Amino acid sequence: MERLDNMVRWLLYSSSIEDLRNVDMVSQKIGECGLVWEARRALADGSMSIYGDDHVYMLSREETLQGQYHNGLWQTPGQLAGALVHLSSQNIDSFVEIGTYAGWTCTVIVAYLMRFGLNSAYTYDVEQFCSPLTQTIWKNHNMPLVYLLNEPIPPGDYDLIFIDGNHEYPYVKADYEMYKSRARMLMFHDINDAYCPGVRQIWKEIKTLDPKHPFFVEFTQHPNGFELMGIGIVNMTK
Numbered sequence: 001m002e003r004l005d006n007m008v009r010w011l012l013y014s015s016s017i018e019d020l021r022n023v024d025m026v027s028q029k030i031g032e033c034g035l036v037w038e039a040r041r042a043l044a045d046g047s048m049s050i051y052g053d054d055h056v057y058m059l060s061r062e063e064t065l066q067g068q069y070h071n072g073l074w075q076t077p078g079q080l081a082g083a084l085v086h087l088s089s090q091n092i093d094s095f096v097e098i099g100t101y102a103g104w105t106c107t108v109i110v111a112y113l114m115r116f117g118l119n120s121a122y123t124y125d126v127e128q129f130c131s132p133l134t135q136t137i138w139k140n141h142n143m144p145l146v147y148l149l150n151e152p153i154p155p156g157d158y159d160l161i162f163i164d165g166n167h168e169y170p171y172v173k174a175d176y177e178m179y180k181s182r183a184r185m186l187m188f189h190d191i192n193d194a195y196c197p198g199v200r201q202i203w204k205e206i207k208t209l210d211p212k213h214p215f216f217v218e219f220t221q222h223p224n225g226f227e228l229m230g231i232g233i234v235n236m237t238k
Contacts, residue, residue, distance in 0.1 A: 192230030
């Protein structure tokens, strides 16, 4: 948990705006924060972790799995860093995450965006993997982040909604249909993940079948070129 707290401290207090817009620096900090332990191997090379060279940032199994609570970022550092730097210029005042899991990703996103004007944030899940210690970090640093465990997301529109819940196609499709009219921007996780065909399919459909929303940005870089994770952002107002 010290790693996550150190990350928040860097994002909120130690970093300059120039630092926060340096993709390489933000990527390194995300890696050092700690990635979720992963047993899966890369489909393109079974001798390697799906993280590839980023495996050096992976937490141990014991560090990740602590009873019912989990720790770590389930991210490719370069992808999340690229997405954050892009979002830094998008005037994000309000944020919603669908799929809290350990709560580390929303912690990093919210702390980062606070430096660029974020004022309110919600993270939603149906199961509690997010440790009370993680939530204590939010409180200690006055982060405007509210944890919704099987509670409805408050009515209204939001600047950014991050869809990262159940990755099966029907659920991702349902999340898209539910929130597309409530978001200025939608962000999806795992748009380029060989293990997540449902997300890849819905992202492809949104890009090809919804000409009203043509503004897309993708972050799919991987240190070894593996089809892993990937973040896609669509501006719903374009």
